[in-house]
Amino acid sequence: MDAAGKSLLRLVTAGSVDDGKSTLIGRILFETRSIFEDQLAAVRRTSERKGLAETDLALLLDGLAAEREQGITIDVAYRYFETPRRKFIIADCPGHVQYTRNMVTGASTAECALVLLDARAGVLTQSKRHGFLASLLGIPHLVVVVNKMDLVDYAEAAFERIREDYARFAQRLDIPDLVFIPVSALKGDNVAAPSPAMPWFGGPALLHHLETLHVPPDRNLVDFRFPVQAVLRPDASFRGFAGRVASGTIRPGEEVMALPSGALSRIQAISTYDGALEEAFAPQSVVLTLTDEIDVSRGDMLVRRNNLPQVTRALEAMLCWMDEAPMRTGVHYLLKHTTRTARAFISRVLYRIDPDTLHREPVPALGFNDIGRVEVQTALPLFVDPYKANHATGSFILIDPEGNRTVAAGMIRAAGTPRSALAAAGLGRERGAVLWFTGLSGSGKTTLARALEKRLLEAGRAAVVLDGDLLREGLCQDLGFSVADRDENIRRAGEVARLFFETGHIVLCAFISPFRAHRAQVRSRFPAGSFLEAHVRCSLEACRKRDPKGLYGRADTGGIPSFTGLGSPYEPPEAPEITLDTESAGVEELVDGLWDRLLSLARLP
Amino acid sequence: MSSYLLSHLDLLESEGIHIIREAVAEARNPVMLYSVGKDSSVMVRLAMKAFHPGPIPFPLLHVDTGYKFPEMYEFRDRFCASAGLRLLVEGNSEARAKGTHPGIVGPDACCAQLKTAALLQALAKHGFDMALGGARREEEKSRAKERIFSFRDRFGQWDPKNQRPELWALYNTRMGEGESVRVFPLSNWTEVDIWRYIQREAIPVVPLYFAHERQVIRRKGILIPVTDGQTGPEPVETQRCRFRSLGCVPCTGAVASDAATVEDIIREVASARKSERENRVIDLTGDASMEQKKKEGYF
Numbered sequence: 001m002d003a004a005g006k007s008l009l010r011l012v013t014a015g016s017v018d019d020g021k022s023t024l025i026g027r028i029l030f031e032t033r034s035i036f037e038d039q040l041a042a043v044r045r046t047s048e049r050k051g052l053a054e055t056d057l058a059l060l061l062d063g064l065a066a067e068r069e070q071g072i073t074i075d076v077a078y079r080y081f082e083t084p085r086r087k088f089i090i091a092d093c094p095g096h097v098q099y100t101r102n103m104v105t106g107a108s109t110a111e112c113a114l115v116l117l118d119a120r121a122g123v124l125t126q127s128k129r130h131g132f133l134a135s136l137l138g139i140p141h142l143v144v145v146v147n148k149m150d151l152v153d154y155a156e157a158a159f160e161r162i163r164e165d166y167a168r169f170a171q172r173l174d175i176p177d178l179v180f181i182p183v184s185a186l187k188g189d190n191v192a193a194p195s196p197a198m199p200w201f202g203g204p205a206l207l208h209h210l211e212t213l214h215v216p217p218d219r220n221l222v223d224f225r226f227p228v229q230a231v232l233r234p235d236a237s238f239r240g241f242a243g244r245v246a247s248g249t250i251r252p253g254e255e256v257m258a259l260p261s262g263a264l265s266r267i268q269a270i271s272t273y274d275g276a277l278e279e280a281f282a283p284q285s286v287v288l289t290l291t292d293e294i295d296v297s298r299g300d301m302l303v304r305r306n307n308l309p310q311v312t313r314a315l316e317a318m319l320c321w322m323d324e325a326p327m328r329t330g331v332h333y334l335l336k337h338t339t340r341t342a343r344a345f346i347s348r349v350l351y352r353i354d355p356d357t358l359h360r361e362p363v364p365a366l367g368f369n370d371i372g373r374v375e376v377q378t379a380l381p382l383f384v385d386p387y388k389a390n391h392a393t394g395s396f397i398l399i400d401p402e403g404n405r406t407v408a409a410g411m412i413r414a415a416g417t418p419r420s421a422l423a424a425a426g427l428g429r430e431r432g433a434v435l436w437f438t439g440l441s442g443s444g445k446t447t448l449a450r451a452l453e454k455r456l457l458e459a460g461r462a463a464v465v466l467d468g469d470l471l472r473e474g475l476c477q478d479l480g481f482s483v484a485d486r487d488e489n490i491r492r493a494g495e496v497a498r499l500f501f502e503t504g505h506i507v508l509c510a511f512i513s514p515f516r517a518h519r520a521q522v523r524s525r526f527p528a529g530s531f532l533e534a535h536v537r538c539s540l541e542a543c544r545k546r547d548p549k550g551l552y553g554r555a556d557t558g559g560i561p562s563f564t565g566l567g568s569p570y571e572p573p574e575a576p577e578i579t580l581d582t583e584s585a586g587v588e589e590l591v592d593g594l595w596d597r598l599l600s601l602a603r604l605p
Numbered sequence: 606m607s608s609y610l611l612s613h614l615d616l617l618e619s620e621g622i623h624i625i626r627e628a629v630a631e632a633r634n635p636v637m638l639y640s641v642g643k644d645s646s647v648m649v650r651l652a653m654k655a656f657h658p659g660p661i662p663f664p665l666l667h668v669d670t671g672y673k674f675p676e677m678y679e680f681r682d683r684f685c686a687s688a689g690l691r692l693l694v695e696g697n698s699e700a701r702a703k704g705t706h707p708g709i710v711g712p713d714a715c716c717a718q719l720k721t722a723a724l725l726q727a728l729a730k731h732g733f734d735m736a737l738g739g740a741r742r743e744e745e746k747s748r749a750k751e752r753i754f755s756f757r758d759r760f761g762q763w764d765p766k767n768q769r770p771e772l773w774a775l776y777n778t779r780m781g782e783g784e785s786v787r788v789f790p791l792s793n794w795t796e797v798d799i800w801r802y803i804q805r806e807a808i809p810v811v812p813l814y815f816a817h818e819r820q821v822i823r824r825k826g827i828l829i830p831v832t833d834g835q836t837g838p839e840p841v842e843t844q845r846c847r848f849r850s851l852g853c854v855p856c857t858g859a860v861a862s863d864a865a866t867v868e869d870i871i872r873e874v875a876s877a878r879k880s881e882r883e884n885r886v887i888d889l890t891g892d893a894s895m896e897q898k899k900k901e902g903y904f
């Protein structure tokens with residue numbers, strides 16, 4: 001390290017409203033002389049104008065006009081201070097509005113999290129959420145700053161109670177280093193120097209702790225990963241690969257493998273503006289030259305052949321949804337991972353995690369500020385490691401290709417099971433839809449579904465019909481007609497429909513599906529708006545008259561005990577999206593109407 | 606066996622190079638905004654390092670108000686020529702022909718015409734979609750909230766309440782037709798980091814940064830240099846001073862200083878009791894003046 005150099009520590013701060021976070025940061029900036037006289041004078045003037053007894057250091061931090069007007073903090077702000085040994089970057093996250101999005105953003109680059117809480121209020125739900133997010137983002141150091149100790153008479157008991165409560169909660173988190181420090185940000189106790197008001201506290205003052213934390217302990221120096229940012233070819237004699245070492249180390253002469261090609265070569269030199277290096281390591285930005293002319297371009301990765309990342313087009317990841325518009329399954333997003341951008345879609349939401357209880361809940365999709373585990377399929381292979389082992393190759397963002405908004409942040413847990421080639425081929429180009437025909441046996445469900453399928457296929461649109469006969473012949477041949485078996489039959493039909501839906505198919509499901517609860521269960525597996533329930537209405541008399549399969553006849557003679565409409569009830573939909581009356585209208589007329597409904601929903605040609 | 610330690614300057618440098626390469630890899634037509642100041646000098650050095658041994662694969666653009674210090678023009682032309690850099694100089698010639706001057710229309714209106722409008726015109730004229738700039742988050746409070754890759758709409762405007770979340774080192778560079786992205790590779794640098802890096806790398810800077818005896822007048826506590834015989838009602842005095850940041854002659858004050866070398870400046874800045882932009886007349890016109898300018902398209 002050069003003489004002018006210091007070590008660098010990136011912090012993220014989080015606190016609930018009124019925990020005094022701005023005051024603490026203001027205090028740290030003040031104590032480290034990172035506040036200037038002209039700035040301080042402005043804050044003093046404002047404090048006096050507001051009639052405050054002490055200068056409100058928090059006023060230093062609100063950067064935007066709207067924040068000063070509304071007295072709220074809108075967005076993550078970055079602050080800088082340094083001590084003789086170390087430079088610090090603080091990502092200062094507002095505690096209330098959109099706190100998840102903001103804290104995840106701030107935490108993504110942090111090595112240490114400061115979670116503030118109010119000594120009077122104790123451990124709030126919000127404080128637990130902050131700890132959960134720090135753990136989720138893999139921050140190794142968590143400092144719980146118990147603030148406003150001056151308002152509890154600097155009582156050790158108040159601090160101890162909070163420490164025990166929080167430590168008990170934190171046992172369920174993945175945080176290797178958890179430290180508690182009692183402070184008064186307003187008075188400065190235990191911020192820059194040990195407080196004489198709290199002689200019972202044997203630990204270090206906050207700044208001393210931050211200055212001596214051992215970082216970066218989490219940097220991965222084992223697994224060499226070099227995502228190629230650009231190929232430099234200034235003239236015929238030089239061809240180098242520019243990039244930042246994501247993890248691990250590399251030396252000239254070592255063998256490397258290029259992904260995805262699998263081609264092998266050796267490092268010829270590590271070239272930089274300041275001369276060739278004997279060794280490069282994370283996170284240096286360098287240029288690598290190879291001894292062979294192998295095909296490597298931006299988005300490829302250089303690795304060691306005996307230490308490979310997973311090469312996969314399917315991921316399981318914890319996803320934090322950051323967009324106000326909820327997640328949509330079955331449409332494509334852009335996924336950026338290292339220097340590679342691929343089309344991707346979310347094929348399944350395994351569960352959402354409740355940040356307060358850490359319980360898992362099944363949901364069809366994630367909404368704004370939700371965190372959950374998902375399966376993602378990508379159009380190109382990615383070279384991934386679990387986030388826990390390697391933040392740089394274990395993280396990704398999702399971008400909405402239409403508005404270009406960053407909609408989600410993902411932390412890879414594992415490479416998933418790849419879906420069929422069908423999935424990749426139909427990937428995201430077309431929006432899927434599910435039309436669920438329900439009605440009595442003989443009402444005309446399959447006839448309508450087949451007619452519509454023919455029309456869709458003729459128009460070049462991927463469509464498929466699923467009906468009871470088809471499924472019961474194979475997938476569901478183990479099932480009978482009890483309520484439980486019928487439930488399972490419909491559940492399986494819904495799952496099959498979902499697989500087709502995810503690949504952009506229009507899925508036409510023709511099932512008697514007599515029970516509302518079963519239909520509602522299937523509906524919940526699809527994004528809102530993509531599942532249409534079509535009630536195929538026909539009187540029992542007319543159905544009995546049609547009786548295409550002779551089932552009514554068999555039922556009447558006792559051959560089918562719980563036949564819908566006879567021995568077993570049919571619960572008509574209460575609010576179907578579509579009603580098709582097959583007694584009064586012909587097939588073509590009804591299919592015309594269905595086509596119109598699908599036009600806007602599934603972007604038909 | 607190496608200890609694999611990197612100093613904060615090494616880390617800032619590596620981050621800056623990574624950002625510049627990402628911008629160039631994903632832009633259609635990138636450009637680097639060059640203001641002739643110390644931050645620009647550092648940014649150009651990072652760009653050289655990013656593409657070494659090749660040349661910098663984009664031009665530099667100086668949005669010139671015509672009111673810069675003569676020393677800045679001299680330094681600019683010499684520096685760009687010696688480093689073999691492609692320099693474009695653009696300005697709002699229409700407004701300049703009309704005689705737009707801070708003394709006449711006020712500093713804010715002058716900046717709007719000669720800087721903001723000129724920048725937007727220049728970006729449109731050349732079709733630049735991604736512009737690298739040397740702004741730092743530490744400089745000013747609204748900049749503390751700006752992204753490294755900062756999206757601008759078709760009018761070049763910044764919407765501080767609707768910024769894209771920016772995570773890890775994964776930058777969303779996507780934009781639609783007519784939209785643009787400003788990129789700030791020095792986001793995490795402070796003033797003293799800039800000077801330490803200038804020292805470590807022996808980067809040339811405009812001599813105005815170093816203390817000299819200069820003819821000045823005092824206005825609202827700011828030392829205004831006397832140039833071309835221009836003075837106000839205030840008496841002219843001789844003061845040993847330097848410029849902490851550089852801008853246009855009418856709006857840039859000097860600070861009393863004895864710092865004649867980079868080492869002196871580092872010592873001075875590290876113990877400074879006033880902020881870096883204390884001498885900038887343009888930032889003092891309103892509590893939110895920088896934010897307002899940025900919303901309109903200013904850097």
